[in-house]
Amino acid sequence: MQKRYLMTPGPTPVPSEVLLAQARPMIHHRTPDFEAVVRECVEGLKYVFETEASDVLIFASSGTGAMESSIVNCFSAGDEVLICHNGKFGQRMQHIATAYGLSVTTLEYGWQQVVRPEDVQAHLRQHPAARGVIVTQSETSSGVLNDVQALGAIVAEYPDCVLIVDSITGIGAVACKTDAWGLDVVMTGSQKGLMLPPGLAAITVSPKAWKACERSTLPKFYFDWKQYQKSLSKDTTPFTPAVSLMIGLAESLKLMREEGIENIIARHARLALATRAGCEALGLVLFAPPSGRGNAVTPVWVPEGLDGKKLVSIMKNRHGVTIAGGQDDYTGRIFRIGHLGYFGDFDIITTLAALEMTLAELGHDFEPGSGIRAAEAVLMGA
Ligand SMILES: Cc1ncc(COP(=O)(O)O)c(C=O)c1O
Structure with missing residues (x-):
C-alpha cells in the first residue's frame, strides 16, 4: 500500500465531511429537501464570492461551462471584447469568444508577466x-x-462594458471581492477552492451583467442564465442538478463559513509562502514574478539538466505525491505544486520532503533538509 497525497491545483482533496455528505442516499430534486440545499448553496456561494448585489448561478458542468456561459449570455455576434491573457486559461476564453463570432482583441502577455491595468485603460x-x-x-x-x-x-x-473574471482557482485562495471591486461576472469550479470533486461550476451575475444579458442575441440553451434565474427564484434548477455534488457543496460551504473567508485566504497565503521558501532554499527558481504570485499554485522551474517529467513521475510513483507538470511550452520545464482548498501545514512539509528525496535521486545539488527547514520557519512565523 502507498499513501497518496494530491497536491495539484485541481482536482483538489475533498474533506471527509464533504465525502460523507455526498454518500447520502439520493433524494429527488423537485422536493422541499432539495430546495433547502439550493438555498444553502446559493447563500454560501454569495458569502465566498463576497457579493450581495449579484445573483449566483450553479451549473452541472466543469469550469469551462461557466466560461462559455459568460460569453453566450453577455454578448452578441460582432461585439467587441478585450481578452487579457498571460496563460492557458486566458487563451481558452479567447477560443470560446472567437468560436461565437465576437470581435476579439487580445492583450497578450508572456506566461511570466502580469496583466497591466494601464494597458486595459488605454485600450478602452x-x-x-x-x-x-x-x-x-x-x-x-x-x-x-x-x-x-x-x-x-x-x-x-x-456603463455598457462588463468585466468578466475567471476566478476558477482564485475563489477561496486569494481575495476576490465581487461587489467591492465591481466585478460583473466571476466564476469558479467545484474541484478547486470549494473542496469538491469536479462537476459543478458557479458564476456571479451583477445588475450590469444582467443588462448585457438582456441585449445578448447569441444562441444559448443549457447555459441560458435567465432559465437559471427563473428557477432560482423558486429555489430550484432548470435541469436535473448534480444532486450529490450540491449536497457536498452545502457541506463544504458550511466548513468555509466556519473558518471564515479572510482566514481561508490567510491560510492559503501562508502555505504559498512556505512552499516558495522551501523551493528557493533548495536552489530552485520560482516561475511566477514577485509582482504577481497567487496562493493557489506554486510553479517552479525544473533545474537545468533535470528531466521535469521524470521529476513529476518519481514524486508520484515512488513517494505517492501527485504534483502537476507544466503545460504547453512549459511541459517538462516547470512543475506545479497545488495548495488550493483543503490543505494544511503538513501537506506542504510532506511535499517538500518528497521533493527533496526526488531531487536527490535526480542528482540535484542541495543541502538535505534545507527546504523543509525554510518552510517550517515560515509556518512557525519566524
Ligand atoms: C483558471 C482556470 N480557468 C479555467 C479552467 C477550466 O476549468 P475546467 O477544467 O473545470 O473546465 C481551469 C481548470 O483548471 C482553471 O484553472
Missing part, C-alpha cells in the same frame, strides 16, 4: 464601444495573479 479609451473585458484572476498554468481590483475600477467607467 481608444475603443469605448467595447462590450467586455475578460481576464483570468489566478492563472493556474503560470501561478500568476492579475489585479482584478484595478480592472474593476477601470471598467466601472464604461
Whole structure:
C-alpha cells in the first residue's frame, strides 16, 4: 500500500465531511429537501464570492461551462471584447469568444508577466464601444495573479462594458471581492477552492451583467442564465442538478463559513509562502514574478539538466505525491505544486520532503533538509 497525497491545483482533496455528505442516499430534486440545499448553496456561494448585489448561478458542468456561459449570455455576434491573457486559461476564453463570432482583441502577455491595468485603460479609451473585458484572476498554468481590483475600477467607467473574471482557482485562495471591486461576472469550479470533486461550476451575475444579458442575441440553451434565474427564484434548477455534488457543496460551504473567508485566504497565503521558501532554499527558481504570485499554485522551474517529467513521475510513483507538470511550452520545464482548498501545514512539509528525496535521486545539488527547514520557519512565523 502507498499513501497518496494530491497536491495539484485541481482536482483538489475533498474533506471527509464533504465525502460523507455526498454518500447520502439520493433524494429527488423537485422536493422541499432539495430546495433547502439550493438555498444553502446559493447563500454560501454569495458569502465566498463576497457579493450581495449579484445573483449566483450553479451549473452541472466543469469550469469551462461557466466560461462559455459568460460569453453566450453577455454578448452578441460582432461585439467587441478585450481578452487579457498571460496563460492557458486566458487563451481558452479567447477560443470560446472567437468560436461565437465576437470581435476579439487580445492583450497578450508572456506566461511570466502580469496583466497591466494601464494597458486595459488605454485600450478602452481608444475603443469605448467595447462590450467586455475578460481576464483570468489566478492563472493556474503560470501561478500568476492579475489585479482584478484595478480592472474593476477601470471598467466601472464604461456603463455598457462588463468585466468578466475567471476566478476558477482564485475563489477561496486569494481575495476576490465581487461587489467591492465591481466585478460583473466571476466564476469558479467545484474541484478547486470549494473542496469538491469536479462537476459543478458557479458564476456571479451583477445588475450590469444582467443588462448585457438582456441585449445578448447569441444562441444559448443549457447555459441560458435567465432559465437559471427563473428557477432560482423558486429555489430550484432548470435541469436535473448534480444532486450529490450540491449536497457536498452545502457541506463544504458550511466548513468555509466556519473558518471564515479572510482566514481561508490567510491560510492559503501562508502555505504559498512556505512552499516558495522551501523551493528557493533548495536552489530552485520560482516561475511566477514577485509582482504577481497567487496562493493557489506554486510553479517552479525544473533545474537545468533535470528531466521535469521524470521529476513529476518519481514524486508520484515512488513517494505517492501527485504534483502537476507544466503545460504547453512549459511541459517538462516547470512543475506545479497545488495548495488550493483543503490543505494544511503538513501537506506542504510532506511535499517538500518528497521533493527533496526526488531531487536527490535526480542528482540535484542541495543541502538535505534545507527546504523543509525554510518552510517550517515560515509556518512557525519566524
Ligand atoms: C483558471 C482556470 N480557468 C479555467 C479552467 C477550466 O476549468 P475546467 O477544467 O473545470 O473546465 C481551469 C481548470 O483548471 C482553471 O484553472
